[in-house]
Structures are given as structure tokens and as C-alpha cells.
Amino acid sequence: MTAHVPVPIRVVLVDDQMLVRSGISGLLALTPDIRVVAEAADGAAALAVVAAARPDVLLLDIRMPQLSGIALLQQSAALLPPTILLTTFDDDEALLDGMRAGAKGFLLKDISLERLADGIRAVAAGATVFRPALTERTRSAYESSAGAPSPLRDDGERLTARETEVLALMAAGFNNGEIATALGPSEGTIKNHVSSILAKLGVRDRVRAVLRGLELGHI
Numbered sequence: 523m524t525a526h527v528p529v530p531i532r533v534v535l536v537d538d539q540m541l542v543r544s545g546i547s548g549l550l551a552l553t554p555d556i557r558v559v560a561e562a563a564d565g566a567a568a569l570a571v572v573a574a575a576r577p578d579v580l581l582l583d584i585r586m587p588q589l590s591g592i593a594l595l596q597q598s599a600a601l602l603p604p605t606i607l608l609t610t611f612d613d614d615e616a617l618l619d620g621m622r623a624g625a626k627g628f629l630l631k632d633i634s635l636e637r638l639a640d641g642i643r644a645v646a647a648g649a650t651v652f653r654p655a656l657t658e659r660t661r662s663a664y665e666s667s668a669g670a671p672s673p674l675r676d677d678g679e680r681l682t683a684r685e686t687e688v689l690a691l692m693a694a695g696f697n698n699g700e701i702a703t704a705l706g707p708s709e710g711t712i713k714n715h716v717s718s719i720l721a722k723l724g725v726r727d728r729v730r731a732v733l734r735g736l737e738l739g740h741i
Contacts, residue, residue: 530557531646534575536568536591537561537583537608542631546581546608549635556642565589569598578646580605582625584616592619599624604645621733627651627695644695650729651695679722681740688715689740693732 537543547558560575562568566588580603582591606627607620617628626645641651691701702709723734
């Protein structure tokens with residue numbers, strides 16, 4: 523009987539630096555379940571490459587000549603697959619701009635192959651992924667402020683301590699099942715917490731919940 527071979531995650535890589543593209547492509551070639559199927563050197567060429575290659579995930583450099591990664595997302599997010607922004611700099615403003623434009627992930631270029639591959643897998647599966655620095659910051663913030671009251675929304679409604687904890691893990695890129703494993707309750711209970719978070723923050727999806735949480739000081 524022939525063993526089942528999973529279909530590789532198809533990735534398009536867009537970066538204006540050839541050495542960066544070569545380095546990332548070479549690293550990802552070491553992973554059996556991820557394949558770089560096409561590359562582009564700038565945002566202006568990315569749409570045509572994506573249309574031809576039909577990838578599952580787009581790795582997109584933030585800062586490029588002609589058309590930046592964030593500008594490309596702002597103009598054409600509906601035409602792009604789930605997108606991870608790559609940057610050399612740990613830039614909170616770029617993170618927020620990218621998320622508002624529709625990015626599903628934000629990673630530093632100097633992360634390990636393991637983290638990069640895990641990020642691609644997560645985004646391909648429908649999750650969101652933020653850089654390790656944000657993950658650590660959210661964890662530290664909640665460890666140091668355990669039991670502290672959540673900031674008020676405009677209408678005075680607060681997140682509970684558990685909802686604040688769930689929001690922190692959402693910001694770290696965890697899905698409902700992973701949050702349930704980390705915190706202990708059932709996945710159904712976590713789903714209810716997420717629904718409550720969205721309602722209290724007045725948003726319709728997880729990315730906007732994280733953005734709103736950042737603006738209000740939850741994260």
C-alpha cells in the first residue's frame with residue numbers, strides 16, 4: 523500500500539533583495555511540506571506572479587521600491603492569498619499598518635527556519651501569526667498583570683480576566699484548539715470566549731480584535 527504524501531504548501535516569495543530570496547528559498551527547500559513555487563523582486567510584479575502560481579501563502583517584504591508590501595496589500599488584498607509580511611525591523615507601526623491592510627502574519631527575517639515554517643503552516647491553515655517579539659510581550663504583560671482589571675471599552679464594558687488571557691493568545695497566533703490546550707477548558711468554551719471578545723470590542727474577526735486590543739491597551 524502506497525503511503526499518503528501530503529500536498530506541499532505552495533508559497534510565493536516577494537523581496538527586492540536577491541540574496542534574501544535565495545536564502546529563504548534555500549531554507550524552505552529543507553522542509554518537505556513547503557515549496558516556494560515562484561518569486562518576484564518587487565510589489566509591482568507580485569500580482570502577476572501570484573495569479574500565475576496560485577500559491578497558498580504569500581511571503582511579502584514590507585519595504586520595496588516601486589510598491590511596498592503594505593501598499594500592495596492596501597490596493598489588492600482581495601486578489602492575494604493569505605499573506606505574511608517579512609521585515610528586517612521590529613516595527614510596531616508597520617505591524618499595525620500591515621494587519622489593517624489584511625496581512626495574516628508578520629515575521630522578522632532573522633527568525634529560525636522552524637519559526638518561519640511554523641508560521642507558514644499556521645497561516646495556510648487559517649490562523650494568524652505575529653512576530654515572536656509580540657508573542658513574548660503579550661505573555662509577559664499578562665504574567666505581570668494577572669488579575670488586573672481590563673481597560674474599559676468606550677461603553678464601559680470590560681473583558682474578563684479569562685477573555686484578556688484568550689485575547690493575548692489570539693495575538694500570539696494560537697487557534698482555538700491551541701488556546702484550549704494552553705488554558706485547560708474545552709475548545710467550545712474558548713470559542714464562546716472569542717465570540718464574547720469580538721462582541722465586547724465591537725469587531726467582526728480575530729485580526730480586528732487584536733488591533734482593537736492593542737489600541738485599548740489590552741495587549
